[in-house]
Amino acid sequence: MKKLTTLAISTVAAAASFAVLPASASAQSTMAYPEKCKSQGMDMSKMDMSSAGMPMGEMTDYQKASMEGMKDMHMNMMQGMMKKDADLSFVCGMIAHHMGAISMSEVELKYGDNDEAKQMAQKVIEAQKKEIEEMSKWVDKEAK
Numbered sequence: 001m002k003k004l005t006t007l008a009i010s011t012v013a014a015a016a017s018f019a020v021l022p023a024s025a026s027a028q029s030t031m032a033y034p035e036k037c038k039s040q041g042m043d044m045s046k047m048d049m050s051s052a053g054m055p056m057g058e059m060t061d062y063q064k065a066s067m068e069g070m071k072d073m074h075m076n077m078m079q080g081m082m083k084k085d086a087d088l089s090f091v092c093g094m095i096a097h098h099m100g101a102i103s104m105s106e107v108e109l110k111y112g113d114n115d116e117a118k119q120m121a122q123k124v125i126e127a128q129k130k131e132i133e134e135m136s137k138w139v140d141k142e143a144k
Contacts, residue, residue, distance in 0.1 A: 031099060031129065034136050036143035037092035039082035062111040069107060073100030088143055095135050098128040 059067070073096055080092025105121035105128075112118050 031102070031132055033076045033079070033096060033099065034092070034139045034143075036139050037076070037080045037083070037088075037095060039079050062107060065107045065111065066104065069100060069103030073097065073103065085143075088139065091135050091139055095132055095139070098132050098135075101128050102132075 076096035076099065077093050080096050081089050083089040083092060102125050105124040108121040109118055112121070
């Protein structure tokens with residue numbers, strides 16, 4: 001019974017923490033990709049980050065939200081990976097990757113039905129946000 005009560009409280013807390021977010025909120029809007037990770041002169045607007053050949057009209061709302069998050073993640077990842085410094089490139093790429101994990105988790109919290117999956121998504125969000133903060137501090141300190 002105690003385990004069920006804990007599960008119920010955790011589920012309500014997870015849902016409540018996202019109830020205040022607008023429908024289109026994502027990791028990209030709640031956590032900013034560090035400026036020092038962006039590559040100068042790289043025009044990301046010309047990148048084709050389409051829906052992997054699947055017509056958007058045939059996608060569910062869940063799939064559309066997932067694709068939008070992946071598009072944002074890949075654009076930032078490519079920006080970071082273009083850095084000439086291997087360490088900076090790695091950390092910037094990981095920040096983008098973690099932001100993508102948060103975005104995927106937010107989509108799960110919004111559209112998912114399984115309480116266990118939603119709990120996993122909430123854990124991912126909490127862990128990845130902490131790591132992004134640590135990595136962003138490193139970027140601010142180390143990037144020239």
